Amino acid sequence: MEHALNDWSLEVSQMELEDNGTLTVTFEDNSLDSQQKYTNPLSLHFDSDRLQEFITTTNVYRSLESEFKSVMELSGELVTIVNKEGTVERVSSNCKKIMGLAVDEFVGRSIYDMERLGVITLSSSKKVLETLKEVQMTQRTRGDRRLFVRGIPLFNESGSLEKVINFSRDITEESNLQERLREREFEINVLLQEVQRSHSGKNLLVSKAAEIEKVTHLLNKVAQTDATVLFLGETGVGKSAFAKHLHELSPRRAAPFIQLNCAVLPDQLVESELFGYAKGSFTGANQQGKKGLIEAAAGGTLFLDEIGELNLQTQTKLLQVLQEKTFTPIGKTEPVKVDVRFVAATNRDLEEMVETGAFRRDLYYRINVVPVLIPSLRERTEDIPMLIHHFTDKFNGEYKRTCSFSRDAIDRLINYRWPGNVRELENMIEQLVITAPAEVIKVSDLPQKVQRCKEQINLFKGSFKEQMQTHEREILQDALKEAKNLNEIAEKLKIDVSTISRKLKKHGLKLQ
Numbered sequence: 001m002e003h004a005l006n007d008w009s010l011e012v013s014q015m016e017l018e019d020n021g022t023l024t025v026t027f028e029d030n031s032l033d034s035q036q037k038y039t040n041p042l043s044l045h046f047d048s049d050r051l052q053e054f055i056t057t058t059n060v061y062r063s064l065e066s067e068f069k070s071v072m073e074l075s076g077e078l079v080t081i082v083n084k085e086g087t088v089e090r091v092s093s094n095c096k097k098i099m100g101l102a103v104d105e106f107v108g109r110s111i112y113d114m115e116r117l118g119v120i121t122l123s124s125s126k127k128v129l130e131t132l133k134e135v136q137m138t139q140r141t142r143g144d145r146r147l148f149v150r151g152i153p154l155f156n157e158s159g160s161l162e163k164v165i166n167f168s169r170d171i172t173e174e175s176n177l178q179e180r181l182r183e184r185e186f187e188i189n190v191l192l193q194e195v196q197r198s199h200s201g202k203n204l205l206v207s208k209a210a211e212i213e214k215v216t217h218l219l220n221k222v223a224q225t226d227a228t229v230l231f232l233g234e235t236g237v238g239k240s241a242f243a244k245h246l247h248e249l250s251p252r253r254a255a256p257f258i259q260l261n262c263a264v265l266p267d268q269l270v271e272s273e274l275f276g277y278a279k280g281s282f283t284g285a286n287q288q289g290k291k292g293l294i295e296a297a298a299g300g301t302l303f304l305d306e307i308g309e310l311n312l313q314t315q316t317k318l319l320q321v322l323q324e325k326t327f328t329p330i331g332k333t334e335p336v337k338v339d340v341r342f343v344a345a346t347n348r349d350l351e352e353m354v355e356t357g358a359f360r361r362d363l364y365y366r367i368n369v370v371p372v373l374i375p376s377l378r379e380r381t382e383d384i385p386m387l388i389h390h391f392t393d394k395f396n397g398e399y400k401r402t403c404s405f406s407r408d409a410i411d412r413l414i415n416y417r418w419p420g421n422v423r424e425l426e427n428m429i430e431q432l433v434i435t436a437p438a439e440v441i442k443v444s445d446l447p448q449k450v451q452r453c454k455e456q457i458n459l460f461k462g463s464f465k466e467q468m469q470t471h472e473r474e475i476l477q478d479a480l481k482e483a484k485n486l487n488e489i490a491e492k493l494k495i496d497v498s499t500i501s502r503k504l505k506k507h508g509l510k511l512q
C-alpha cells in the first residue's frame with residue numbers, strides 16, 4: 001500500500017546496535033492495519049561517527065527540552081505555545097486548574113474555535129497573529145476565572161512569524177479582593193458623607209451674584225415637588241453643593257441624601273451599587289447579598305453625579321426606576337417599589353451624547369425636567385471676595401490660624417481665571433492658610449499663576465461693609481504686632497478696651 005509522507009505515523013519498533021558500532025533503527029507505520037505491519041519496515045543505519053553525533057545532539061535536545069519544561073512549569077503562569085495557524089502546540093500542566101481542560105484536551109485545538117466556543121473570551125494569540133506585536137490583555141475563562149495575559153510573537157530568522165507564546169497569570173482572587181475593597185471604600189465614603197452631613201448641619205452656600213440668587217429662588221420652588229433636577233456646569237462650580245441644598249430645602253430633608261459619583265466606579269460596580277444584588281449573584285459579590293443605594297435613599301434624595309458616565313445598560317435600568325418607581329436588584333426576579341427623589345449633575349454635553357447615541361434620549365428627557373445651570377466663577381467674580389472670606393474663616397478655625405488677605409492679593413485672586421472654579425479656590429485658600437509665613441497673606445505668597453494676573457483691571461473689591469471689615473482686620477493685626485496688652489492698643493487707636501476686645505474676638509485675633 002502506498003502512503004503519502006504525511007499519512008505516516010511512525011514509531012520506533014526496534015533498535016539494534018551491532019559490534020561495528022552501527023545502529024539500526026526500525027520504524028513501524030501505525031497508520032497501517034496490524035496485518036500490514038512489518039511488511040515494509042523502514043530501517044535507518046547510523047555508523048559510529050554519525051551515531052555519536054546523533055547521541056550528542058539528542059542529549060543537548062533532551063537537556064534543553066527538560067530545562068524548557070521546567071521553566072514552563074515553575075513559572076507558575078499558564079504557558080501556551082500556538083503555531084502560526086492558530087493551533088495550540090504546547091501548554092503547561094496547570095492548564096486543568098486554570099482553564100478547566102486537561103493538557104491533551106487543549107493541545108491541538110484551534111484558538112479560533114476556543115474563542116468561538118467561549119473557552120476564553122478573547123484570544124491573545126489571535127491578536128498577536130493579526131498584529132504581529134506583543135499584546136497584554138485580560139481574559140475571562142468559561143469557569144469565570146480572570147487572567148492577565150501577555151502574548152509574545154516569535155519570529156524565525158527570515159523575520160516571519162513562527163509561533164506565539166502566551167504567559168497567563170490567574171488574577172481572579174486578586175481582582176475579587178480589589179472589587180471587594182473598592183466596594184468597602186465606597187460604603188465607607190457613603191457613610192462618611194452621611195456623618196459629615198449630620199454634623200455640619202446646614203450646607204452653607206455663599207453667594208451674592210444675581211445669577212446664583214435666581215438659582216436659589218428656583219430651587220426653593222422645586223424643592224417642594226419631586227421633580228427631577230439636572231445640575232449643569234463646569235467642574236467645581238458647586239453642583240453637588242446645590243444638590244445637597246435642594247435636599248435640605250425639601251420635605252425629604254430628614255431622610256438620607258445619598259450621592260453616587262458615576263465616574264469613579266467600573267460599570268459593573270455602578271450597577272450593583274445602585275440596584276443591589278441577591279446573594280451569590282456574581283463572583284466576588286458579598287455572600288449575603290447587598291442593598292443598593294436606591295433602597296438606601298428611600299424617602300430621601302439620590303444624587304447621581306457625573307450621570308453622563310453611566311453605560312447604556314445601567315441607563316436602561318435607571319429609566320425603569322424613574323418611570324415605574326420600581327427596580328429589580330441583580331439576581332432577583334421580584335421588583336422592589338421605591339420612593340426616591342432623583343437629582344443628577346453633569347459637566348458633559350448630554351444633548352450631544354444623545355445625538356451620538358451614548359446617552360438614551362428618553363432618559364435625558366426624564367432627568368432634565370428642571371435643568372439648573374450653575375455659572376462658572378469667572379462669570380460671577382463678585383462672589384470671589386465673599387468666598388475668600390468664607391474659606392479663610394473655615395480654614396483659620398480648622399488649622400488654628402488667624403490669616404487674612406492683603407487687598408492686592410484679593411485683587412489678584414479676583415483676576416485669576418479659576419478653571420477649577422470654587423473647588424480650586426477652596427483648595428488654594430486651604431493651602432495658603434496652612435503655609436502662609438505671616439498672618440497677612442500677600443501677593444508674593446500666592447501661586448505664580450495667580451501672581452501673574454495683575455494686568456487685568458480689578459472689577460470688584462467687595463461691598464462697602466466687606467472692605468471695611470478687611471481694613472479693620474488689617475489695622476488690628478498691625479496693632480497686635482507692636483502692643484503688649486489691650487490697654488496699649490486702646491491707647492494707640494483711641495478706642496476703649498471693651499471695643500478692642502470685642503473686635504479681636506470677631507476677627508478671631510488675639511495677643512501673642
Ligand SMILES: Nc1ncnc2c1ncn2[C@@H]1O[C@H](COP(=O)(O)OP(=O)(O)OP(=O)(O)O)[C@@H](O)[C@H]1O
Binds near residue numbers: 206235238390
Ligand atoms: N457657593 C458656595 N459656597 C460655599 N462653598 C461652595 C460654594 N460652591 C461650591 N462650594 C464648595 O466648593 C467645592 C466644590 O463644589 P462641588 O463639589 O459642589 O462642585 P461640583 O460642581 O459638584 O464639582 P464636580 O463637577 O467636579 O463634581 C465643595 O467643597 C463645595 O462645598
